[in-house]
Amino acid sequence: MYDCSTAPIGGVAVSLTQPVASDHQLARLLQIGIVLEEVVEARSAKHAEETGEKHEQAVLDLLEHAETESAEHRRQLEALIDDLEADTVPFEEIEMLVEAQYEADEDFDGVLYDQLCNEETAYKFYDDLIDAIEASDVTFTIDRERLLAVLSDIREDEAEGVEDVTDLMEDYQ
Amino acid sequence: MNTQAQYLKAIYLTQQQEDGPASTGDVADMLDVSPASANEMIGKLENRGLLNHEKYKGVDLTDDGIAQAREALQNYCIIERFLIEVLEVEEFRAEAKQLEGVIDETVADRLDTIIDREPQCPDCFDPEGDVCGLLEVEAEVTSD
DSSP, X not given: OXXXXXXXXXSOSOOOOOOOOOHXXXXXXXXXXXXXXXXXXXXXXXXXXXXXXXXXXXXXXXXXXXXXXXXXXXXXXXXXXXXXXXXXXXXXXXXXXXXXXXXXXXXHHHHHHHHHHHHHHXXXXXXXXXXXXXXXXXXXXXXXXXXXXXXXXXXXXXXXXXXXXXXXXXXXX | OOOHHHHHHHHHHHHHHHTSOBOHHHHXXXXXXXXXXXXXXXXXXXXXXXXXXXXXXXXXXXXXXXXXXXXXXXXXXXXXXXXHHTSOOTTHHHHHHHHTTTXXXXXXXXXXXXXXXXXXTTTTEETTTTEEHHHHHHHHXXXX
C-alpha cells in the first residue's frame, strides 16, 4: 500500500527545494499539480463507485467533496497554465491510467487512508511549489502575486482536507 | 544548487562504479559542480550521519545514506517514467534532473500510482546513461 507517513504537515521534514528556474519549469510543475488533482478526482470517484454500499454517508460525502474540490483546483491550475501558453493534461487520460492501476480498498480504513494520503501529498506539493516560486528570482510571464494567491488558497484547502479526514478517522475509532 | 538527494544519488552511483569509496572529485564531476561545493555538501552530509569521509580515501555512505540514496534514485526513476509515459516529454532526462530537486518522495509516490515501473527499480538504473536501463530499452523499441 502507498505510504504517506513521510508527508508531515507543518514543515517537519527537511526541505531543500530548488527555486523554479523558468516559465517552462513552472508550467511543468503546474501540469504535475493538475495530474495530482486528477488522480484524487478519479480515485475518489472510483472509491465511491466500487465501495459505496459498504460505507456510511459521512465517508461518501467526504469522497464527493474531494472529487468536487479537486475538479475546482484543476480548473484554477488550468487557468494559470493557459496564461503560460502550455497545454493541460486531459482528465480522461489520467482517469484511464488510474483505472488501469486501481486496486479497490474495500475496507473502511483503506479508503480513508488513501484520502489522507491524497490530501497530504497535495499539501506537500503546493507547499514546496510555493517555496520554490518564492525562492526564484525569475520574472514569470504570469503575475507572481496572482500565482502565489491561487496556490496558497489551494494549499489551505488541502490543509483543511487533511483535518477533515483525520477528524472522520477519529470519529470511527 | 544541488540538493541532498542529488548528492546522495551521485555518491551511491560513483561508489557502485568504483566498487569502493567515491572520490570527491568524481562526485563533483558527476554533479557538474566545483570540488569546493562538493566538499562543503559532503561535510554537511557527514554531520547528518549519512556518510563517512576520510581524506585521501574518499566518501563512503552509511546504511542510512544508502537507504536515502536508493530512495532518491527511485524518485528520479519515477519522475523520468512519469515524464515520458504521462506527459510524453521528449527531453525527459534533462527535465527529470531539473525536477528532482522540487518533487519530493511523497509526491513521487503518488505519481507512481499511474505509471508502469519494474519491481527491480532502482537497481535497473544505468549510471552511464543516467537513466533507468529498462526505460532506455523501451524507448528504443518505441522509436523503431
